[in-house]
Amino acid sequence: MTTNNQSLQPIPAIAGSKLRQAWLKWVRTPANRLQALVNGWNTVDCAIDMTIVLLLLYAGNFWYLQRPIILLCSAAIFFPRLRRSDTFWLIVTAILAASHFHNWYLVDNHKYLLTYWCFALYLSFLASDQAKVLSVAAKLLIGFTFLFATLQKLLSPDFLDATFFQYSLLLDERFFTVTALFGGLSQPEFSSNYQALEDLLHYASSIEFIPMQGTVQIRQIAQLLTGWTLGIEALIALLFLMPLPKWIAKWRDIPLLVFVLTTYLIAPVIGFGWILVIMGAVQAELGPKRSRFFYLLAFFILQAYLIPWKEIVTSLV
Amino acid sequence: MFSTLDSPSARFLRIYVILEAGEFPVLVPSHLIELEDKVRAVPSELNMRALSAELAQSRWIRNDGESQIAGDSASSEVSNSASSSNDPPLYRALGRDEFLQATLVDVQAIRVELWRYSAVPTENQLVATRLLVQNTPANPEALVE
Numbered sequence: 001m002t003t004n005n006q007s008l009q010p011i012p013a014i015a016g017s018k019l020r021q022a023w024l025k026w027v028r029t030p031a032n033r034l035q036a037l038v039n040g041w042n043t044v045d046c047a048i049d050m051t052i053v054l055l056l057l058y059a060g061n062f063w064y065l066q067r068p069i070i071l072l073c074s075a076a077i078f079f080p081r082l083r084r085s086d087t088f089w090l091i092v093t094a095i096l097a098a099s100h101f102h103n104w105y106l107v108d109n110h111k112y113l114l115t116y117w118c119f120a121l122y123l124s125f126l127a128s129d130q131a132k133v134l135s136v137a138a139k140l141l142i143g144f145t146f147l148f149a150t151l152q153k154l155l156s157p158d159f160l161d162a163t164f165f166q167y168s169l170l171l172d173e174r175f176f177t178v179t180a181l182f183g184g185l186s187q188p189e190f191s192s193n194y195q196a197l198e199d200l201l202h203y204a205s206s207i208e209f210i211p212m213q214g215t216v217q218i219r220q221i222a223q224l225l226t227g228w229t230l231g232i233e234a235l236i237a238l239l240f241l242m243p244l245p246k247w248i249a250k251w252r253d254i255p256l257l258v259f260v261l262t263t264y265l266i267a268p269v270i271g272f273g274w275i276l277v278i279m280g281a282v283q284a285e286l287g288p289k290r291s292r293f294f295y296l297l298a299f300f301i302l303q304a305y306l307i308p309w310k311e312i313v314t315s316l317v
Numbered sequence: 318m319f320s321t322l323d324s325p326s327a328r329f330l331r332i333y334v335i336l337e338a339g340e341f342p343v344l345v346p347s348h349l350i351e352l353e354d355k356v357r358a359v360p361s362e363l364n365m366r367a368l369s370a371e372l373a374q375s376r377w378i379r380n381d382g383e384s385q386i387a388g389d390s391a392s393s394e395v396s397n398s399a400s401s402s403n404d405p406p407l408y409r410a411l412g413r414d415e416f417l418q419a420t421l422v423d424v425q426a427i428r429v430e431l432w433r434y435s436a437v438p439t440e441n442q443l444v445a446t447r448l449l450v451q452n453t454p455a456n457p458e459a460l461v462e
Contacts, residue, residue: 163436214441
């Protein structure tokens with residue numbers, strides 16, 4: 001019996017092992033190839049290629065910004081020498097800066113970050129070690145972005161006491177999925193909050209306060225989001241700005257990727273996410289280069305967030 | 318990045334034309350939207366005065382068909398961005414490209430109020446607070462606080 005058992009046991013093990021190997025080969029081969037491709041990607045090319053895609057899609061909507069940027073970036077795709085010239089990046093920076101100067105009261109803060117980044121691209125052409133300069137610029141821009149974001153949150157009492165997230169969950173449509181799934185607020189209740197706000201903002205309104213419908217869970221989620229956001233932003237600022245030992249610094253990509261993939265899942269400001277991803281991919285030059293692969297992956301995943309999954313699933317069901 | 322409720326979207330305007338018959342809420346005409354955005358972004362007295370002065374210089378008409386207005390597409394130039402219902406204001410400012418076929422309303426003054434809503438977390442309420450008020454006579458020469 002013992003002999004029989006021993007002779008029988010290896011059969012499923014071998015089959016399982018073969019299956020596992022085939023599965024791993026199937027998964028790993030394209031991933032490894034992609035990883036090798038990304039690792040071989042020159043840092044400057046990585047910065048330029050990704051930034052041109054970003055500019056084409058998310059530079060801004062004012063015609064005097066969008067038209068020249070589309071013309072320039074399209075030309076830069078057709079003529080690689082153009083996108084590798086300092087003049088090109090100086091002109092792009094000037095167009096962005098002039099447009100933002102004109103619309104300072106409307107422009108989102110990540111558009112300023114994009115302008116700084118394009119200026120860093122221009123400056124890098126004047127340096128002897130372009131890749132190094134770009135990587136350092138990317139690292140510092142990420143670090144300071146998160147440092148100032150953390151400081152502003154620490155200075156905002158309505159952020160610290162979770163009020164900001166509570167009311168975002170109650171009123172901001174982008175948060176509705178979270179509000180409904182985890183906060184227990186129904187669509188009619190959410191709509192009634194939204195309608196109450198509309199009534200307050202109505203031109204002929206004389207209302208001075210409106211009641212909001214909420215739940216205890218929403219308050220708890222708001223507290224959780226507040227702590228999480230503060231914690232992760234401060235951690236990113238620390239990891240990107242502080243001179244840390246290599247064994248700690250090499251982990252800095254993880255919180256940035258987690259931040260990008262979680263934040264823009266809820267609030268899909270993809271232009272902002274892409275800038276962070278691009279700068280993350282570029283500064284990977286300074287650390288473990290394999291992380292660039294994950295930034296590239298995040299670049300695509302963020303775009304996938306915009307697919308109307310809910311409608312697709314609903315229509316299929 | 319997300320950090321406070323106190324942003325331009327939490328600030329809003331309530332504007333009134335003051336006539337002999339009383340005061341009536343109105344919308345910001347589309348040619349002054351840019352100025353409105355500036356007031357909401359930087360709620361300063363200077364910006365309030367600029368918007369109020371522009372409104373005081375505007376030509377006002379009734380908006381309920383009592384005055385027949387001809388012109389280009391500007392005849393519907395009123396911002397409904399802050400409006401959730403379909404009831405139009407009783408009075409509106411003429412657009413810059415509009416020409417007039419009826420009498421103007423005799424506006425005595427304009428009052429612009431800047432408000433901001435903020436949250437009362439313990440009471441689950443949004444409360445609106447008036448931040449600034451600017452009164453401007455229809456004659457834009459003399460500004461009155």
